[in-house]
Amino acid sequence: MDFDTEISKHYADGHEIYLRHLSVDCVIFGFHRNILKVLLLQAKYAGIWSLPGGFILKDEHMDESARRILKNRTGLDNIFMQQFHVFSQPSRSNKEINQQFLRNVGIEMKESWMFERFVTVGYSALVEFREVKPTADVYSNAIEWQDINTLPEMILDHREILDKALQQLQTNLNYHPIGYNLLPEKFTMPELQKLYETILNRKLDRRNFQRKIIATKVLKKLNEIKKGVAHKAPNYYKFDLKNYKKALKGGMGFEL
Amino acid sequence: MDFDTEISKHYADGHEIYLRHLSVDCVIFGFHRNILKVLLLQAKYAGIWSLPGGFILKDEHMDESARRILKNRTGLDNIFMQQFHVFSQPSRSNKEINQQFLRNVGIEMKESWMFERFVTVGYSALVEFREVKPTADVYSNAIEWQDINTLPEMILDHREILDKALQQLQTNLNYHPIGYNLLPEKFTMPELQKLYETILNRKLDRRNFQRKIIATKVLKKLNEIKKGVAHKAPNYYKFDLKNYKKALKGGMGFEL
DNA sequence: TTTTCATTGCGTTATTTCGACACAATGATA
DNA sequence: TATCATTGTGTCGAAATAACGCAATGAAAA
Numbered sequence: 004m005d006f007d008t009e010i011s012k013h014y015a016d017g018h019e020i021y022l023r024h025l026s027v028d029c030v031i032f033g034f035h036r037n038i039l040k041v042l043l044l045q046a047k048y049a050g051i052w053s054l055p056g057g058f059i060l061k062d063e064h065m066d067e068s069a070r071r072i073l074k075n076r077t078g079l080d081n082i083f084m085q086q087f088h089v090f091s092q093p094s095r096s097n098k099e100i101n102q103q104f105l106r107n108v109g110i111e112m113k114e115s116w117m118f119e120r121f122v123t124v125g126y127s128a129l130v131e132f133r134e135v136k137p138t139a140d141v142y143s144n145a146i147e148w149q150d151i152n153t154l155p156e157m158i159l160d161h162r163e164i165l166d167k168a169l170q171q172l173q174t175n176l177n178y179h180p181i182g183y184n185l186l187p188e189k190f191t192m193p194e195l196q197k198l199y200e201t202i203l204n205r206k207l208d209r210r211n212f213q214r215k216i217i218a219t220k221v222l223k224k225l226n227e228i229k230k231g232v233a234h235k236a237p238n239y240y241k242f243d244l245k246n247y248k249k250a251l252k253g254g255m256g257f258e259l
Numbered sequence: 260m261d262f263d264t265e266i267s268k269h270y271a272d273g274h275e276i277y278l279r280h281l282s283v284d285c286v287i288f289g290f291h292r293n294i295l296k297v298l299l300l301q302a303k304y305a306g307i308w309s310l311p312g313g314f315i316l317k318d319e320h321m322d323e324s325a326r327r328i329l330k331n332r333t334g335l336d337n338i339f340m341q342q343f344h345v346f347s348q349p350s351r352s353n354k355e356i357n358q359q360f361l362r363n364v365g366i367e368m369k370e371s372w373m374f375e376r377f378v379t380v381g382y383s384a385l386v387e388f389r390e391v392k393p394t395a396d397v398y399s400n401a402i403e404w405q406d407i408n409t410l411p412e413m414i415l416d417h418r419e420i421l422d423k424a425l426q427q428l429q430t431n432l433n434y435h436p437i438g439y440n441l442l443p444e445k446f447t448m449p450e451l452q453k454l455y456e457t458i459l460n461r462k463l464d465r466r467n468f469q470r471k472i473i474a475t476k477v478l479k480k481l482n483e484i485k486k487g488v489a490h491k492a493p494n495y496y497k498f499d500l501k502n503y504k505k506a507l508k509g510g511m512g513f514e515l
Numbered sequence: 516t517t518t519t520c521a522t523t524g525c526g527t528t529a530t531t532t533c534g535a536c537a538c539a540a541t542g543a544t545a
Numbered sequence: 546t547a548t549c550a551t552t553g554t555g556t557c558g559a560a561a562t563a564a565c566g567c568a569a570t571g572a573a574a575a
Contacts, residue, residue: 022279022376022378023280025378066347086344086345088342193552208536210555213552213553215533232551234551234552235540235543235553236551237551448523466524490522491522491569491570494524
């Protein structure tokens with residue numbers, strides 16, 4: 004099936020396989036070179052950016068929809084995802100944008116389920132930057148990691164969705180461990196701290212941070228030291244998955 | 260319009276004014292005689308209980324839908340409501356229940372938007388028990404406050420929704436003030452404490468509780484003492500609305 | 516009228532946690 | 546061999562927390 008046919012079919016008959024009025028948008032966070040990043044798509048023709056999103060199959064839990072979208076855009080499986088908010092402004096409609104898009108493809112369509120109002124559920128995921136193979140969908144000509152601090156203009160309310168995800172991430176940071184998916188298998192204490200500082204957007208005391216994070220027992224110190232660094236080489240750590248998951252569920256009385 | 264006609268119209272044409280596949284369910288908490296209560300509806304004919312719910316008008320924000328439902332069931336306006344979770348199991352469908360209901364009314368219908376799968380968004384509210392005028396909807400023959408500890412059997416996943424709301428309430432308790440809508444205008448310290456203990460489901464030290472809650476400055480001590488109680492009479496307090504709202508937004512670094 | 520007693524308001528103390536900082540160790544680079 | 550930015554560990558006073566003491570209150574009982 005060629006591109007045009009696929010598009011046309013999606014707009015004409017998509018409501019036969021997807022639920023109307025409902026979509027999922029994913030905020031996929033990564034961490035690279037000490038910068039927090041988000042995976043964004045650039046729409047064909049219009050060039051504006053958007054969150055990776057999709058629709059809900061008629062017999063699919065929305066958690067599955069989110070996982071499916073994540074898998075399609077990153078190749079990643081088995082990542083913890085969390086719904087964080089529902090966005091339901093009545094004005095959330097892509098009608099003009101969609102029609103413009105179709106015209107660019109060479110399709111004229113008066114009515115489509117895609118033109119109607121959509122309520123979207125925001126899902127967030129934290130993934131390891133280097134394991135992601137960014138893959139654009141058919142409506143986009145690019146998919147890229149964008150720095151959280153230099154975000155491009157985004158479609159509709161996607162910037163608001165992203166901000167909400169970020170805010171939720173900051174709030175959760177104090178009560179749930181972070182980093183298992185964001186960092187490589189083994190990492191140093193300064194790297195972990197930088198991750199926390201980036202998300203919280205403030206400096207933390209190096210020594211107090213270490214003391215507290217170790218008190219949570221989610222870390223395992225490895226008998227291995229980073230090499231090739233100027234100055235004192237830091238130790239490697241990895242997550243103790245058992246305690247990590249325990250802390251994920253029960254919280255960890257942890258205040259930075 | 261009589262009852263049957265209204266029902267029939269809702270099932271046949273409701274999708275013209277409401278969004279398909281989407282609903283709102285409200286968990287409305289009250290507090291009376293030191294017991295946490297939830298407002299539930301009892302379905303006609305079947306007799307099973309459910310949360311007050313409804314649908315989303317085509318041009319309505321879901322927050323508005325939730326407020327509209329709250330207003331219709333309680334008469335209350337201007338109450339803070341919060342979405343807390345989306346429930347989207349594909350099996351969330353009322354088909355058989357709805358058809359049985361229609362048969363009881365004397366209507367036979369093969370197809371209806373109401374038979375299809377629904378994704379529901381849970382909203383929670385805390386209201387003052389004595390100000391509520393419980394008003395059943397047309398599908399129910401009763402609306403009642405139920406004790407949180409002796410809940411009747413509930414339809415579909417409504418029990419799960421309620422539990423999630425309760426859990427969220429417990430989690431939030433440490434970071435946001437509670438009680439402004441749950442308690443009468445003026446109340447005593449033991450009453451407030453009992454509210455907290457009920458929600459958290461554990462005992463708190465009387466003296467430490469008082470010290471901490473006063474430290475948050477959300478209370479105003481009144482020059483008035485409760486009368487007619489055996490033993491020492493407690494003082495009345497009311498909420499300092501200004502500080503209360505401030506604490507609602509910013510949190511209040513408050514750990515019980 | 517006096518005593519009883521459950522409960523309230525206010526206070527004390529020991530322990531734990533937190534924030535801020537000191538200092539020696541490290542190891543590539545100069 | 547000296548330099549130096551960075552890491553690992555430790556200290557200490559301040560602040561927060563948990564546990565508990567005791568006198569005051571006022572209706573009910575004696």
